[in-house]
Amino acid sequence: MSKLTHLDDQGHAHMVDVSEKASTFREARACAVVYMSQEVLDLIISGGHKKGDVLAVARIAGIQAAKRTSDLIPLCHPLMLSKVSVTLEPNVEQGCVVINTVCRLTGQTGVEMEALTAASVAALTLYDMCKAVDKSIIISDIKLLEKVxxxxxxxxxAL
Structure with missing residues (x-):
């Protein structure tokens, strides 16, 4: 089994030294699912929510979160992201919004945490904007889908 990279030989947390690593292409994809009442989903789809375009705000929040991951997650390196994509797709049949994120760069460390942070914050933003209508919203299935x-x-x- 691999050892935890964020612990030194004495078991103390530390930021991994990536200075000797070559810069290579890195990409990560993540997702989250936000379940909600049909009433909220209808408001989002119709654009009738009094707070405005909920999906657009959540998309921007996810992008901003990816860019600020090192400020939020201890020991993450600040990264020069070359791409952050956040898509939000309402699914009427399942009563949810599916969030998919992609983060990309050429660098010395991966972008999994940035993709996961983007999905998480986009989901939290959906909750925040819609909680007045439905407090029973569920944020679920936050997970890494792929890393390159x-x-x-x-x-x-694996599906």
């Missing part, structure tokens, strides 16, 4: 690049190479979640 780095020492461990390509990894994809």
């Amino acid at each position: 690049g780095g020492k461990s190479g390509h990894w994809e979640r």
Whole structure:
């Protein structure tokens, strides 16, 4: 089993030194699902929510969150992201909004945390904007779907 990279030989937390790593292409995809009442989903789809375009605000929040991941998650490196994409797709049949994120860069460390942070904050923003209508909203299934690049190479979640 691999050891935890954020712990030194004495078990103390530290930021991993990536200075000797080569800069390579890195990409990560993540997702989250936000379940809600049909009333809220209808408001989002119709654009009738009094707070405005809920999906657009959540998209921007997710992008901003990816860019600020190192401020939110201890020991994450600040990264020069070359792409952040956040898509939000309402699913009427399942009563949810599916959030998918992609983060990309050429650098010395991966972008999994940025993709996961983007999905999480986009989901939290949906909740925040819609909680006045439905407090029973559920944020679920936040997970990494795929990562490309780095020492461990390509990894994809089995469906």
